[in-house]
Amino acid sequence: MNKTQKTNRSVFSWLSEFAKGRRGEYLLSVITALIGVACSLIPYFLIIKIITALINGTAELSYYLTLCAWMAGLWILRYILHSVSTTLSHHATFHVLAKVRIMLLDKLATLPLGTVLDRSSGSYKNIIVERVDSIETTLAHLLPEMTANIVGALAVLALIFANDRRMGLSMLIVLPLGMLCFMSMFRGYNEKFQRTVTSTKALNDTAVEYIGGIEVIKAFGQSKTGYAKFVSAAKEGADCFIDWMKSSLFGQSAGMAIFPSTLLGVLPVGCLLYMQGTLTADTFLTVIVLSFGVMQPLMTAFSYTDDIAQVRTIVGEVSEVLSCEDMRRPEKAVKLPCDNSIELKNVRFAYHDKEVLHGINLHIEQGTVNALVGPSGSGKSTIARLIASLWDVKDGSVELGGVDIRTLPLAECTKRIANVSQDNYLFDLSVMDNIRMGRKGATDEEVIDAAKKSGCHEFIMSLENGYQTVCGASGGHLSGGERQRISITRAMLKDAPVVILDEATSYTDPENEAVIQSALAKLVKGKTVIVIAHRLSTIADADQIIVVNQGHIEAAGTQEELLKSCPLYKTMWDAHISVKDNGEAV
Ligand SMILES: Nc1ncnc2c1ncn2[C@@H]1O[C@H](COP(=O)(O)OP(=O)(O)OP(=O)(O)O)[C@@H](O)[C@H]1O
Numbered sequence: 001m002n003k004t005q006k007t008n009r010s011v012f013s014w015l016s017e018f019a020k021g022r023r024g025e026y027l028l029s030v031i032t033a034l035i036g037v038a039c040s041l042i043p044y045f046l047i048i049k050i051i052t053a054l055i056n057g058t059a060e061l062s063y064y065l066t067l068c069a070w071m072a073g074l075w076i077l078r079y080i081l082h083s084v085s086t087t088l089s090h091h092a093t094f095h096v097l098a099k100v101r102i103m104l105l106d107k108l109a110t111l112p113l114g115t116v117l118d119r120s121s122g123s124y125k126n127i128i129v130e131r132v133d134s135i136e137t138t139l140a141h142l143l144p145e146m147t148a149n150i151v152g153a154l155a156v157l158a159l160i161f162a163n164d165r166r167m168g169l170s171m172l173i174v175l176p177l178g179m180l181c182f183m184s185m186f187r188g189y190n191e192k193f194q195r196t197v198t199s200t201k202a203l204n205d206t207a208v209e210y211i212g213g214i215e216v217i218k219a220f221g222q223s224k225t226g227y228a229k230f231v232s233a234a235k236e237g238a239d240c241f242i243d244w245m246k247s248s249l250f251g252q253s254a255g256m257a258i259f260p261s262t263l264l265g266v267l268p269v270g271c272l273l274y275m276q277g278t279l280t281a282d283t284f285l286t287v288i289v290l291s292f293g294v295m296q297p298l299m300t301a302f303s304y305t306d307d308i309a310q311v312r313t314i315v316g317e318v319s320e321v322l323s324c325e326d327m328r329r330p331e332k333a334v335k336l337p338c339d340n341s342i343e344l345k346n347v348r349f350a351y352h353d354k355e356v357l358h359g360i361n362l363h364i365e366q367g368t369v370n371a372l373v374g375p376s377g378s379g380k381s382t383i384a385r386l387i388a389s390l391w392d393v394k395d396g397s398v399e400l401g402g403v404d405i406r407t408l409p410l411a412e413c414t415k416r417i418a419n420v421s422q423d424n425y426l427f428d429l430s431v432m433d434n435i436r437m438g439r440k441g442a443t444d445e446e447v448i449d450a451a452k453k454s455g456c457h458e459f460i461m462s463l464e465n466g467y468q469t470v471c472g473a474s475g476g477h478l479s480g481g482e483r484q485r486i487s488i489t490r491a492m493l494k495d496a497p498v499v500i501l502d503e504a505t506s507y508t509d510p511e512n513e514a515v516i517q518s519a520l521a522k523l524v525k526g527k528t529v530i531v532i533a534h535r536l537s538t539i540a541d542a543d544q545i546i547v548v549n550q551g552h553i554e555a556a557g558t559q560e561e562l563l564k565s566c567p568l569y570k571t572m573w574d575a576h577i578s579v580k581d582n583g584e585a586v
Contacts, residue, residue, distance in 0.1 A: 014315045022092040029088035033144035036081035037152035043071045048286050085144045093140040104128050110326040113390040126204045131314045138307040146304050149297035156293040167287040173265030178258040185251030192244045197313050199237040206233045260295040329410045337401020340497040340528045341366040348395035358551045369529040371539035374548035380532045384500050389413040418496035420487050432467040438493035450493040454519035456485045492523050499524050501531040536576045
């Protein structure tokens with residue numbers, strides 16, 4: 001059972017917390033709904049009055065017409081009140097859900113990147129958009145309608161008991177039988193419900209993954225049936241709903257039939273008592289008419305059980321995200337870094353339980369170029385991400401200018417460090433706005449100036465709408481190389497004193513290589529630079545080359561020193577040179 005499933009928080013306490021500022025609207029909605037219920041109950045008494053008058057033959061036509069007019073008026077009033085109540089509760093609910101969504105989005109921004117990446121992007125979208133949306137109707141109707149139905153039914157029952165206790169009890173005869181049928185339906189309810197929630201979530205996630213990976217699926221000739229994960233998620237989804245339906249069909253149908261049939265008890269008992277002369281015809285009639293106003297509202301109230309369970313699950317999912325541990329960062333720095341050097345002291349880091357960095361010690365001098373090299377999976381990107389404060393170390397510390405970065409506000413770290421990686425994201429905005437993300441408030445001229453410095457101006461001007469060209473979702477309207485050049489320009493505009501380049505030139509074609517290298521040279525001039533590059537020729541001149549191997553620092557030094565002292569580096573260099581000699585891209 002996961003964290004979500006264990007959440008036992010009451011839907012009402014959650015709603016009450018999130019409805020702060022909207023409670024008045026909910027209260028008004030409940031009061032209006034209750035008055036509406038009163039309006040729907042009074043006609044029952046008017047019906048009894050009409051029947052009694054008809055049996056006794058005492059009244060005139062105007063008497064009956066007046067009562068009918070009252071009934072019509074009350075029905076109209078009831079519908080008006082119902083509309084007012086529903087409008088109020090929907091209005092409050094839209095605000096509550098908007099607040100929940102904003103809190104979820106704010107939360108994502110404060111979580112460590114690792115926590116965010118642990119879930120698929122589809123599952124976040126699913127919670128923030130679809131799952132939150134799916135409880136709108138329930139939340140809006142739950143409070144006013146459930147309260148009104150329960151209070152209304154109990155009020156009628158109390159009236160029946162007040163008229164004749166024996167008839168009140170006769171009404172309840174079918175209750176245990178109906179309950180028994182419903183209980184059989186609820187056997188194993190939690191497990192079944194959780195199975196549907198889990199399978200629906202899995203189906204959503206795999207559908208998003210399927211769409212995300214559609215290029216690969218098409219390229220390798222896989223059809224949707226070839227994508228086994230999706231097929232089995234869809235089958236599991238269908239199976240669990242069919243199993244649930246099969247196991248609850250009998251109980252549900254029998255319960256629905258028996259529960260409202262109060263006349264099964266009322267009629268025989270009433271006839272018996274009437275024949276014995278201990279029950280008047282008036283009371284008998286009153287009970288028969290009122291009995292219609294008890295079970296139906298109760299059944300409507302019961303029908304919310306399913307919805308409440310669904311809301312509770314979603315509340316659990318929302319609470320799970322909201323309760324994730326934030327990156328612990330102070331609002332204000334006690335001490336600001338005195339320079340932009342970087343020091344890693346005995347740093348250990350694990351993804352979940354798998355430790356991938358085992359006590360890293362590293363010094364990066366201010367204003368120097370430092371290259372992290374090593375076999376794939378050795379931990380280079382992880383080191384860069386810890387320096388960029390995208391994750392927190394599990395043990396040890398990362399210092400920026402002699403200050404532990406955990407004691408610096410995130411904004412300070414972000415201001416000082418620019419991170420250009422191979423998959424820097426471009427938003428579905430204009431090229432101008434995407435670059436401007438590097439420095440909020442930069443003028444158009446400053447953006448264009450940065451583009452000129454990075455050698456991007458000409459290629460941007462050649463786009464259909466120049467700087468106003470929209471990049472498409474994830475920058476999909478641009479080539480990999482173009483996306484990368486815009487990311488570099490964005491970092492250039494930011495002008496941070498520390499620059500991390502993680503495979504920043506991986507999409508570069510030979511034609512653009514020189515342009516990009518010169519852009520990077522301008523970007524990193526005078527900065528503290530950490531570069532991860534597989535093409536060793538691009539970092540041969542670095543001030544310090546750090547060889548990472550299996551989560552350890554194997555060696556550090558200049559190219560010349562390492563070629564003499566580090567066999568691993570020598571092997572990597574020789575392999576690189578031989579590829580180069582064979583005419584492949586380097
Ligand atoms: N988000 C993650 N969750 C779990 N494990 C991860 C995650 N990211 C990386 N790893 C693992 O951590 C180890 C180090 O990965 P890292 O990306 O830092 O290596 P790298 O040297 O940069 O590799 P490459 O050169 O291939 O990019 C690898 O074993 C990798 O599988």
